[in-house]
Amino acid sequence: xxxxxxxxxxxxxxxxxxxxxxxxxxxxxxxxxxxxxxxxxxxxxxxxxxxxxxxxxxxxxxxxxxxxxxxxxxxxxxxxxxxxxxxxxxxxxxxxxxxxxxxxxxxxxxxxxxxxxxxxxxxxx
Numbered sequence: 806x807x808x809x810x811x812x813x814x815x816x817x818x819x820x821x822x823x824x825x826x827x828x829x830x831x832x833x834x835x836x837x838x839x840x841x842x843x844x845x846x847x848x849x850x851x852x853x854x855x856x857x858x859x860x861x862x863x864x865x866x867x868x869x870x871x872x873x874x875x876x877x878x879x880x881x882x883x884x885x886x887x888x889x890x891x892x893x894x895x896x897x898x899x900x901x902x903x904x905x906x907x908x909x910x911x912x913x914x915x916x917x918x919x920x921x922x923x924x925x926x927x928x929x930x
Contacts (some may be wrong), residue, residue, distance in 0.1 A: 809900045814924030822888045823926060827900030829881035829919075837920075838903040838911035839876055843896035843926075853898070854885060855912045863912040867893075890928045893923045897923040 813825040825841065840855030841865075852865045854874035864873060873886045883900060901917035910916050 806918045809921035811921040811924040814926045816927045819930050821890050825885040827883040833875055836881055837906045838901045840901050842899045845896040851865045855909045861884045892928045892930045895928050898926050901924045
């Protein structure tokens with residue numbers, strides 16, 4: 806059973822918007838942070854945006870002012886609102902969660918131990 810389930814990806818023209826959603830399947834997880842990663846072909850997986858249970862958040866410089874992350878700690882759900890999309894945003898987007906992290910470590914790849922299967926986002930020029 807996949808612990809995290811994403812939805813909302815698709816094909817959009819440059820300048821358009823998409824909304825990604827993520828939910829933990831089941832309520833058995835105690836989650837410290839959740840985030841969205843993306844990976845384009847031939848590139849490393851990178852953190853797009855994350856949010857911790859303490860309310861701290863992170864956004865990559867490349868998406869500042871365009872993407873907004875929000876979450877519901879009680880429901881273990883996560884949303885990424887993506888506006889003003891660019892072709893370089895094209896990638897597979899993964900929802901991830903960390904069950905054991907604190908502080909800035911919650912925004913590093915190694916902290917995340919639960920992953921969704923990913924949802925494709927394609928932005929055409």
